[in-house]
Amino acid sequence: MTVDDAVTTPEAGRRPVQERAVRTQAAILDAAVAVLAEEGYAAATTVRVQERAGVSRGRLLHHFPSRNELFVAAVHHLASARLDELVVEFELPDDPGARIDAAIEAMWASNGQPYFVASLELWLAARHDEGLRAALLPTERRMGGILLETQRTLFGPELAGHPGFESLMELLVTSMRGTAITYAITKADRASEPNLALWRALARERLLG
Template sequence: MVATQRSEQARSRDTQRKILDAALDTLVGEGYSGATTLRIQKAAGVSRGALLHHFPSRDDLLVAAVHHLAADSMRRQVVRSDLPEQSAERIDAAVEGMWANYSQPYFWASMELWLAARNHPGLREALVPLEKTVGSLIRTATDNFFGPPLTARSRYPDLRELLHTSMRGVAMTYAIDPRDPTTDPHLPQWIAWSYDHLLD
């Protein structure tokens, strides 16, 4: 009986993950208006009943999908231990790591929901707790990128917010002008800001 219950729970988790992955892919590929439950259901390869069992609301599903990927990604970054110890090299790696997040699928999925929420009070209400949770994870991951010696500097909190705000704005321009983010001209500027704030 216990083994059967565990098997059923495993199948349920597997189905839920398929639905979340399909919802995210559909949201990034088709946008908010195109991410219908029918498209998500087909992409996940599940029945209508299974989809509705796990996620009765389309918006709840889309919000959960973004949270699912963002949380997984941020948690992996929080435990990274492959970053340089020397301050200048650490800053270079930290800024590059931060910027890399703004070309990830969860960023574009989040932006789709943000824009849709502008005229959709129900979606906006569902997004608020998600953004608080993901925002906290992003700050923690950023702190891990820079490391304790640099995050202890008095100007670090302001720098962190400045970098994220600027990076988000620059990343949005890639929606209409796709290019290689690793050669973005803002990258050396963000590193220079970081040197100015964190190095004596």
């Protein structure tokens, strides 16, 4: 049964229109990220997203009139949800050193998610697509703020209050992203990444030293 089928049943018809719209939009966004991550930007057409989400062409265009708007919104949607989940999934000890280790692990784990691969597809495509670049930049700025707030939560107020915290986070994010890109080729075990020890040591030295 498709999403469109689901919302035309008598039971669904009694649900508030807003609830149905939210469910349909979420299905479209999830499908868009999956298509981007699995098939790449060049193959990620709105038709493929429509098929994967199980919605009609008209319903997809109602929510997202343009391809760029769709894929940018999709990555932002999943990234925001995943960052919220990180805080819940990882045990965050009170001991400062152990807290740093757990926070670094959580940050590294976030770079192995489908939204990271989908983001990478958009970043590369935006180099040669000015329309995509214009749509992507404001969202990337918002995501930067969301990411920093998540990092503050992971590390806790005491560590996040260190004057060098933000510059350390910027360094760690760029290093982790660069390292994560290599996994698209090597398919290595992310849990055994040798830089994890280096990132932990760097964070301990900066925040506890």
